[in-house]
Amino acid sequence: MLELSAVTYAPATVGSTVLKGVSLHAAKGQPLLIAGASGSGKTSLLEVISGLAGSQTGSIQWQGKTLNRRQRRWLCGMVFQFPERHFLGLTVSQELRLGHRRLGQEKEQEVLMRVGLQGIAGSTAPERLSGGQQRRLALAVQLLRGAEVLLLDEPTAGLDWSVREDVLQLLSNLATDQVLIVVTHEPELFSGWDCQRMRLRDGVLEPMTTLPRA
Numbered sequence: 349m350l351e352l353s354a355v356t357y358a359p360a361t362v363g364s365t366v367l368k369g370v371s372l373h374a375a376k377g378q379p380l381l382i383a384g385a386s387g388s389g390k391t392s393l394l395e396v397i398s399g400l401a402g403s404q405t406g407s408i409q410w411q412g413k414t415l416n417r418r419q420r421r422w423l424c425g426m427v428f429q430f431p432e433r434h435f436l437g438l439t440v441s442q443e444l445r446l447g448h449r450r451l452g453q454e455k456e457q458e459v460l461m462r463v464g465l466q467g468i469a470g471s472t473a474p475e476r477l478s479g480g481q482q483r484r485l486a487l488a489v490q491l492l493r494g495a496e497v498l499l500l501d502e503p504t505a506g507l508d509w510s511v512r513e514d515v516l517q518l519l520s521n522l523a524t525d526q527v528l529i530v531v532t533h534e535p536e537l538f539s540g541w542d543c544q545r546m547r548l549r550d551g552v553l554e555p556m557t558t559l560p561r562a
């Protein structure tokens with residue numbers, strides 16, 4: 349289980365406090381969905397959890413132990429908003445192998461299967477994949493890294509509705525074995541999703557008791 353207690357984040361470059369005493373817990377089995385308007389601090393929260401941003405106060409624990417920034421970088425897999433803009437490999441295989449020079453064919457196929465990309469040739473250029481397939485590839489890269497906590501920033505942004513449903517289904521499936529935290533400014537798209545729901549409002553995180561308007 350991942351647990352944040354009273355996490356406050358006030359980066360020197362920002363005049364104000366971006367996260368104000370955020371507490372949450374997320375466990376395998378059910379994703380945590382955090383809704384919030386633009387500028388409420390969603391991306392900052394994921395950056396702090398994943399150790400990409402530092403200098404927060406409060407504690408971040410994994411299985412009851414406080415982890416430092418470096419340890420959290422190993423633990424967490426961040427899937428950025430529009431992850432396809434960050435692909436570096438010329439092919440699907442290359443993208444998967446970036447941090448794994450000796451990745452076997454079998455392991456590659458196994459991870460592609462886990463994200464529903466079985467049957468995709470490793471020689472395919474990432475930009476030739478559809479929008480939904482690109483999101484799956486970004487997830488595969490983090491799974492290969494062995495990330496136990498997956499952090500997704502606006503995973504439905506820019507996808508059309510049919511693909512969106514598939515991606516949400518995949519995320520639900522992954523949440524069985526992975527701690528999964530999703531942040532979004534469009535929670536209504538997740539109305540049918542089985543998850544724990546919270547709302548971030550100007551850096552303050554609160555439980556969401558009512559479903560968002562459809």
Ligand SMILES: Nc1ncnc2c1ncn2[C@@H]1O[C@H](COP(=O)(O)OP(=O)(O)O)[C@@H](O)[C@H]1O
Nearest residue numbers: 361362366384385386387388389390391392393
């Ligand atoms: N590195 C930074 N430099 C300046 N302002 C930042 C930085 N990171 C975050 N902020 C500010 O922090 C607040 C939260 O931003 P962000 O986490 O991106 O929110 P969201 O993802 O919900 O849109 C905003 O007011 C934003 O301008």
Ligand SMILES: [Mg+2]
Nearest residue numbers: 390391392501
């Ligand atoms: Mg954001």
